[in-house]
Amino acid sequence: MIKKLALIVIIVLSLSACQSESSESAEELLQKDWSEIEESAKGTTVRMYMWGGDDGINRYMDEFVAPRLKEEHDITLERVPMDTNEILQKLFNEKKAGKEKGTIDVIWINGENFKNAKDNELLVGPFTEKLPNVQKYVESESLDIQYDFGTEVEGLEAPWGKVQFVYFYDEEKIADPPKSFGELKAWVKENPGRFTYPEAADFTGNAFLRHLLYEEVASPDELLESGFNEDLLESGEENLWSYLRDIKPYLWREGKTYPSDLTELDRLYNQGEVWMTFGYNEARAESLIKNGNFPKSTKSFIMDSGSIGNTHFLAVPFNSPNKAGAMASINYLLSPEAQLMKYDSTYWGENIALDPGKLSEEDKAKMESMDRGASVLPPEELAEKNLPEVDAKYVNWIKEHWINEVVKTD
The missing domain is CATH 3.40.190.10 (Periplasmic binding protein-like II)
Structure with missing residues (x-):
């Protein structure tokens, strides 16, 4: 009897997890409070499709981001290397075939790829207004946040970094x-x-x-x-x-x-x-x-x-099976913790997507004290x-x- 009850519990939990990743529409999800979205993301897997041609970026995702997402948010991150144009072709084919449940939760995107995705309605949104770290740390009125290669963003993608x-x-x-x-x-x-x-x-x-x-x-x-x-x-x-x-x-x-x-x-x-x-x-x-x-x-x-x-961005595909997990993951990637580690040349070394003026005094001091390395030009020269x-x-x-x-x- 005990074995049967245990089996039933396992089945119920499994079905519950599957349901949290697949049953909710984007419209329903975006009506929820952030605390509810974050709760729905717990215990799920997020598949992030992204260009995989840089070892430092890959190690940042695998060695820093993935362990912390698991530890702090109970989200399992799977990084899937794929060129962005191939990702969009896959999504376009799925859209054409009416496939409402795909395999991609987050994509790294910008420029012409974003324009194509927006024009073909391949993305969930607007979702960025739901992310606490966007509201708290991103200068949303900045033109490089509002426009991506001349295309209006309109909340369909969240800024991830600047290079x-x-x-x-x-x-x-x-x-x-x-x-x-x-x-x-x-x-x-x-x-x-x-x-x-x-x-x-x-x-x-x-x-x-x-x-x-x-x-x-x-x-x-x-x-x-x-x-x-x-x-x-x-x-x-x-x-x-x-x-x-x-x-x-x-x-x-x-x-x-x-x-x-x-x-x-x-x-x-x-x-x-x-x-x-x-x-x-x-x-x-x-x-x-x-x-x-x-x-x-x-x-x-x-x-x-x-x-x-x-400026490059993160977006959620229209048929992501785990939209809540995708949004929670993107929100973490825009946290000062994740952004400052990305700024450190240990892994990636690129500039943050956040407004430095909106950081805490502690995080400002941490950023200013970082030695980006002898090969990196001074920020004043780059800005000029x-x-x-x-x-x-x-x-x-x-x-x-x-x-x-x-x-x-x-």
């Missing part, structure tokens, strides 16, 4: 790094085979090309003011393509092939085949130096013309040279034209 595009180089090989695209062209020609960039379909490769777009086609202010402007592109695009065709023969492997992504570019830098790499996150080299993946002599620089700053992102349509335009204008030319 800035920087170049990394080996100071034992490069004494004086270039500070303009004119100097970069000259340097590339003087050092054939020692520079390249990822293809335009890659997030980082496209960012490098957008900097050149600002330089050769139109200023960020002009591009921001007019949105996606084909007239501007037509009047200046030849400058962009001419620059890239001009340096092509002097690139790694004479420009006959390009790294497919940032991971491959980093590998080439580590092996000494190229002498520079780059990317969003001004502090990402620190963990790579400590792990032996980058030379200890790695330093960073930005162009005098500036570098693009980028920060450039905005522009309409996500420019990302697609670069992708579509780069192949014909650069890759397929002799």
Whole structure:
């Protein structure tokens, strides 16, 4: 009899857990108080699908976030590595097929991917107004929080972090790094085979090309003011393509092939085949130096013309089986504890999504005392040279034209 009762209890608890992850609609959930949402999240599993190409980021999630979510909120976090465009394709197919219960609870997203997700109604929201840490610590009136690559956020995603595009180089090989695209062209020609960039379909490769777009086609202010402007592109695009065709023969492997992504570019830098790499996150080299993946002599620089700053976000898919758990997890990821550990270069090193002025005095002091490492530029220099992102349509335009204008030319 006792064994039967125990079995019944186990079955009831299992069914209860399943129900908490699947039966509630987004509309019903968003009507609840936060305490009820948090209670519903306890004892559940959250599957977070995200880009997995950075070891420091992966270790931050696996070694810091996951244990604390389990300990402090009784949530089991499963990190699933997948490129964002593949995540969106999966969600789009499920939406088309009417699949109301999927497998993804949280996605890391921004830019054109967010625009596509919003346009195709793939996300739950608005949900950010329910998160206590957004209300308490995020400067919601800031334009980089309200807009994502020109697309209005409208509560469909919560800011997770802020990064800035920087170049990394080996100071034992490069004494004086270039500070303009004119100097970069000259340097590339003087050092054939020692520079390249990822293809335009890659997030980082496209960012490098957008900097050149600002330089050769139109200023960020002009591009921001007019949105996606084909007239501007037509009047200046030849400058962009001419620059890239001009340096092509002097690139790694004479420009006959390009790294497919940032991971491959980093590998080439580590092996000494190229002498520079780059990317969003001004502090990402620190963990790579400590792990032996980058030379200890790695330093960073930005162009005098500036570098693009980028805010990235977290969202909940329309068919998340555990929306309460997803929201509770995102709220934790926006806590000062999680954000300050992300700021520390031990794992990730990127800037926080929170307003530093809203932190407690203790957390402010903790942030100010952190040594982000010798490869990280001073925050004042980064802030002075920060450039905005522009309409996500420019990302697609670069992708579509780069192949014909650069890759397929002799």
